[in-house]
Amino acid sequence: MSGRWAFYVDSAACSGCKACQVACKDMNGLPAGVLWRRVAEVAGGGWRRAGAAWEQDVFAYHLSVACNHCERPICVEVCPSGAMAQREDGIVLLDGSRCLGCRYCEWACPYGAPQYDGALGRMTKCTFCAQELEAGRPPACVAACPMRALDFGDQQELEARHGPLRQSYPLPRPELTEPSLVISPHRDAARAGRGEAGLANGEEVKAP
Amino acid sequence: MRDRSLVAFTLLTQWGVGLFWALLAVRLWSARTAGWPALESATAGAQAAVPVLAALGIAASLLHLGRPFRFWRAPTNLGRSWLSREVLLAALFLGACAFCAALALWAPGEVFLKGVADGAGALLGAALLRAMSRAYRLRTVPAWDAWTTPAAFLGTALLLGSVGAATALSAGPRPVAVPENAPGYLALAALAVLLAEQMVLLAWTRRLAGGPKASREALRRIVVGRKSWLLARLVAGGLSAVACAAAVLLIRPEEVLRLALVLALTAELFGRLLFYEARVREGL
Numbered sequence: 178m179s180g181r182w183a184f185y186v187d188s189a190a191c192s193g194c195k196a197c198q199v200a201c202k203d204m205n206g207l208p209a210g211v212l213w214r215r216v217a218e219v220a221g222g223g224w225r226r227a228g229a230a231w232e233q234d235v236f237a238y239h240l241s242v243a244c245n246h247c248e249r250p251i252c253v254e255v256c257p258s259g260a261m262a263q264r265e266d267g268i269v270l271l272d273g274s275r276c277l278g279c280r281y282c283e284w285a286c287p288y289g290a291p292q293y294d295g296a297l298g299r300m301t302k303c304t305f306c307a308q309e310l311e312a313g314r315p316p317a318c319v320a321a322c323p324m325r326a327l328d329f330g331d332q333q334e335l336e337a338r339h340g341p342l343r344q345s346y347p348l349p350r351p352e353l354t355e356p357s358l359v360i361s362p363h364r365d366a367a368r369a370g371r372g373e374a375g376l377a378n379g380e381e382v383k384a385p
Numbered sequence: 386m387r388d389r390s391l392v393a394f395t396l397l398t399q400w401g402v403g404l405f406w407a408l409l410a411v412r413l414w415s416a417r418t419a420g421w422p423a424l425e426s427a428t429a430g431a432q433a434a435v436p437v438l439a440a441l442g443i444a445a446s447l448l449h450l451g452r453p454f455r456f457w458r459a460p461t462n463l464g465r466s467w468l469s470r471e472v473l474l475a476a477l478f479l480g481a482c483a484f485c486a487a488l489a490l491w492a493p494g495e496v497f498l499k500g501v502a503d504g505a506g507a508l509l510g511a512a513l514l515r516a517m518s519r520a521y522r523l524r525t526v527p528a529w530d531a532w533t534t535p536a537a538f539l540g541t542a543l544l545l546g547s548v549g550a551a552t553a554l555s556a557g558p559r560p561v562a563v564p565e566n567a568p569g570y571l572a573l574a575a576l577a578v579l580l581a582e583q584m585v586l587l588a589w590t591r592r593l594a595g596g597p598k599a600s601r602e603a604l605r606r607i608v609v610g611r612k613s614w615l616l617a618r619l620v621a622g623g624l625s626a627v628a629c630a631a632a633v634l635l636i637r638p639e640e641v642l643r644l645a646l647v648l649a650l651t652a653e654l655f656g657r658l659l660f661y662e663a664r665v666r667e668g669l
Contacts, residue, residue, distance in 0.1 A: 215669075217669065242669060251523070251524070251525060253465070254465055254466065255465075255466055255467070255468060255520075255523070256462060256465075256466055256468075257458075257459045257460070257461070257462050257466045257468040257469035257472060258455075258458040258459060258461050258462060258469070259461055259462040259465075259466075260458075275458055275461075276451075276452070276455075277450050277451065277452050277453075277455045277456065277458055277459060278450050278451020278452045278455075279449065279450055279451075279459070279468070280387070280449075280451070281468055281520075284523065284526065284664065284666070285523050285525055285526075285666075286525070286666075287525040287666055287667050287668030287669065288668055288669055289666075289668070289669040293451065295451075297451075298450075298451030298452045299451050299452060347668065347669060348668055348669070349525065349666075349667040349668030349669075350667065353524060353525055353667065353668075354525075372598075382669055383669055384666070384669060
């Protein structure tokens with residue numbers, strides 16, 4: 178037991194239905210444009226000449242991404258007002274009353290987790306559904322996933338069950354922030370990591 | 386709007402720090418031949434410009450906040466956040482340079498007190514530049530996380546400070562206390578900084594070209610997406626260097642120095658816009 182909560186994402190099982198994204202918005206009453214959980218659509222490959230014929234090797238997969246409540250949370254490091262704080266169980270929470278809306282955490286986070294709410298004039302972010310955990314229920318995104326592609330649990334237990342991988346395209350190098358995340362990658366994730374793919378919905382999932 | 390307010394903040398405060406340093410250097414250098422109170426009176430007008438620049442910069446920075454009236458919370462995470470330290474140091478620098486300007490204007494004879502205040506202001510300016518550089522050296526933004534960021538900020542301060550001081554000291558009848566060749570030496574310093582800045586820009590682009598995907602995307606944004614800004618940066622910088630060189634050679638360089646200042650400001654403005662354009666994060 179590490180005592181740290183973590184998310185598990187099975188990218189091979191994810192169908193890209195975005196039920197997690199919708200459940201998160203519903204649970205937290207998020208306005209249009211604010212997505213605490215997003216589903217990246219990765220697409221790559223193309224047509225290649227093989228002798229006299231043409232063959233295709235296209236591929237696509239999805240990766241559901243939210244705040245990874247990192248072990249080295251850069252949002253907590255950079256926040257000038259101390260609005261970002263990490264609990265002992267690893268959950269990074271934002272105190273909205275302290276936030277100035279400078280959006281510095283948005284610049285820094287490589288997962289685009291802190292999201293700016295223009296109506297409130299401040300940042301918002303995933304809470305790991307801390308109130309649901311306290312009530313003995315799973316986070317809304319995990320509960321909503323019809324493919325069981327999302328799970329949550331203790332970081333070490335998830336790693337023991339699924340392996341230690343914490344990175345898959347289009348996520349950043351894990352050593353930047355040490356995310357509390359375990360991934361089962363799609364079989365074509367390695368090709369995507371070599372630059373053979375791109376984000377099909379970058380305008381939806383990439384932070385400004 | 387958000388980036389523009391930060392462009393204004395960084396440029397104006399760095400200009401203020403550089404002007405403070407340049408005017409202090411001129412006074413220290415001239416102190417052998419002129420009395421300190423006379424030097425204070427002679428440069429008081431220019432010294433008064435420093436807190437104005439810093440105050441304008443700080444005011445501009447408030448425009449990027451979603452909740453500007455909570456600005457006072459910014460320096461409350463000094464233990465961890467370089468941005469928090471930057472905000473505190475900007476406020477302290479503003480206070481120090483305003484105090485220095487007030488002494489120069491109304492109490493030029495307070496030599497000891499002014500010396501202490503000048504020293505504190507110079508150190509606070511240096512600390513502000515360091516905090517500012519560290520705030521931008523985010524490990525998740527490879528285009529910024531390099532030695533070129535502090536070098537660029539220092540270059541801006543030294544260039545605008547030296548050209549600004551040279552322009553201020555050469556405008557109108559020259560005070561007797563200030564040596565006649567001071568604007569020329571400042572223009573020479575500015576010329577050297579301009580040449581060094583071109584080297585830094587070259588090193589930055591080479592670094593971006595050889596860096597990770599986010600670096601290469603930043604380079605593409607600058608060279609392809611904003612090539613007109615890059616061209617404006619290079620042309621204005623080059624012309625400013627020519628004007629500074631002319632100012633070194635001319636006996637009455639006032640008009641040329643004014644032109645050099647406008648061109649240097651233009652070059653720095655486009656350079657800073659390019660800096661913000663290069664903000665490409667690793668990951669999502």
